[in-house]
Amino acid sequence: MSFVTRFAPSPTGHLHLGHALSALTAFDAAQAAGGRFLLRIEDIDQGRARPEFEVAIYEDLAWLGLSWEEPVRRQSEHMADYADALQSLIDRQLVYRCFRTRKEIAEAIASAPHGVSEETFRGEALPADEEAAKLEAGEAFAWRLSLKKARSALGPAYFALVFEDETGLVRAEPEKLGDVILARKDFSTSYHLASVWDDALQGVSHVIRGEDLREAAHLHVLLQKLLDLPQPTYRHHHLVLSEDGKRLAKRDAAATLRALREAGKTPGDVCAMIGL
Numbered sequence: 001m002s003f004v005t006r007f008a009p010s011p012t013g014h015l016h017l018g019h020a021l022s023a024l025t026a027f028d029a030a031q032a033a034g035g036r037f038l039l040r041i042e043d044i045d046q047g048r049a050r051p052e053f054e055v056a057i058y059e060d061l062a063w064l065g066l067s068w069e070e071p072v073r074r075q076s077e078h079m080a081d082y083a084d085a086l087q088s089l090i091d092r093q094l095v096y097r098c099f100r101t102r103k104e105i106a107e108a109i110a111s112a113p114h115g116v117s118e119e120t121f122r123g124e125a126l127p128a129d130e131e132a133a134k135l136e137a138g139e140a141f142a143w144r145l146s147l148k149k150a151r152s153a154l155g156p157a158y159f160a161l162v163f164e165d166e167t168g169l170v171r172a173e174p175e176k177l178g179d180v181i182l183a184r185k186d187f188s189t190s191y192h193l194a195s196v197w198d199d200a201l202q203g204v205s206h207v208i209r210g211e212d213l214r215e216a217a218h219l220h221v222l223l224q225k226l227l228d229l230p231q232p233t234y235r236h237h238h239l240v241l242s243e244d245g246k247r248l249a250k251r252d253a254a255a256t257l258r259a260l261r262e263a264g265k266t267p268g269d270v271c272a273m274i275g276l
Contacts, residue, residue: 003035005206007061007068008195010042011053014256015060018210018240018247021274025237026208027066028276038202039068043076044187044194060257064267073202075194082189085197085227086143086182094149094226095182096125097141099134122147122179144179150222163221165214165234174222176215196220200229208235212247240274 007023009015015023030037039061043049054074061068075082089095100123123144125131134141151158161172182193189197199207207217217234224231239247242255260270 002203003030003033003205004038004203005030005035005208006038006040006199006202006204008040008042008198009057010045010048011050011057012045012048013053014056014258016240016255016257017260017270017274018255020060020064020257020270021237021240021276022208022210023061023066024064024271024274024276029206029208029235035205037066037068038204039072040198040202041072041074042191042194043074044079044082044189044191046076049076056258060261063257063261064270073198075189075198078198079188081201082183082194082197085193086188089145089182089226090143092153092226094146094153095143096123096146096149097131097135098123098144098179098181099126099131099139099141124148141185142181143183145182145219145223147174147179150174150226154225157225158222161221161225163217163231163234165217165236170217172218172221174219177219180219192216192219192223196223196227196229199232200224200227204232206235207232208237211236211239238275 005026007019007026009019009023027037029035039057041054041057043054086095124146126134154161161174162169163172164170180190180192182190184190198204214234214236221231223229240255241247257270
C-alpha cells in the first residue's frame with residue numbers, strides 16, 4: 001500500500017507553531033516513506049474562512065520548505081459530496097434531527113447521570129407528529145449520528161471496531177463523543193463527516209495529527225464502517241503549548257509563523273522551537 005498523508009488546515013487565522021509541527025511531521029513522514037503529501041483546505045466554515053488566510057497558509061508552508069501536490073482540495077467546492085454522504089445515513093435512519101438548543105442540552109445534562117457532558121450527549125428522534133410540527137414551524141435542527149442505531153445496524157461488528165495508532169491496535173469507543181452533530185438544517189456537513197469522506201476520496205493511508213484529535217479517531221472509524229470507506233492508520237504527535245501550558249490557538253499572535261518570520265526567525269529556528 002502506498003503511503004499518503006495530508007495536512008488539512010482551516011483558513012480562519014494565521015498558522016502557528018502547532019500547525020508547523022503537524023505539517024512538518026506529516027511531510028517528513030511522507031518523505032521518509034517515499035510517499036505522497038497532500039494539502040487540503042478545510043474551509044467549510046464560510047462564516048470564518050477568509051481568502052487572505054488561505055493565501056497565508058501557502059506562503060507559510062512554502063517558507064518552511066514544504067511542497068505538495070496540486071490541485072489543492074478545497075472543501076467548500078465539494079459540499080454536494082458531503083450532502084450525498086449525509087443522505088446515505090439519513091436513508092438508513094442512522095441520524096436523527098435534534099431540535100434542542102444548547103440551553104436545553106445543558107439542562108438535560110444537568111439532570112442526567114454523572115459523566116454525561118455536551119460532548120457525550122445522546123438523544124433520540126422526536127415522535128413523527130412532533131417533528132413534523134417543528135419542521136412546519138421552520139425550527140432549526142442538527143443532524144446527529146445515532147449511536148443506538150449504529151450499534152443496531154452493525155451488530156457484533158460495532159463492538160469489534162478497532163484502529164491502529166502509534167500505540168498499536170485500539171478498540172474504538174465511539175461513546176467517547178456521544179451522538180455527534182454531522183450536519184445542520186441548512187449546512188450539509190461537519191468537520192467529522194467532511195474529513196472522513198475526503199481522507200477516503202484522496203486515498204489517505206496515514207492520518208497524522210495532534211494529540212488533541214486522538215479521541216476523534218474513535219468516531220471516525222465508526223463513520224468509515226457505516227459509509228463503507230477504507231480505514232487509515234492514525235498517528236498522533238505531541239502538542240505545542242503556550243507559556244501558560246495551554247494548547248496554542250490562532251489568537252496567539254506571537255506564535256504565528258508570520259509573526260516569527262517578520263521577527264527574523266528562520267525555518268530552522270521554528271523546528272528547534274517545536275522539538276524537531
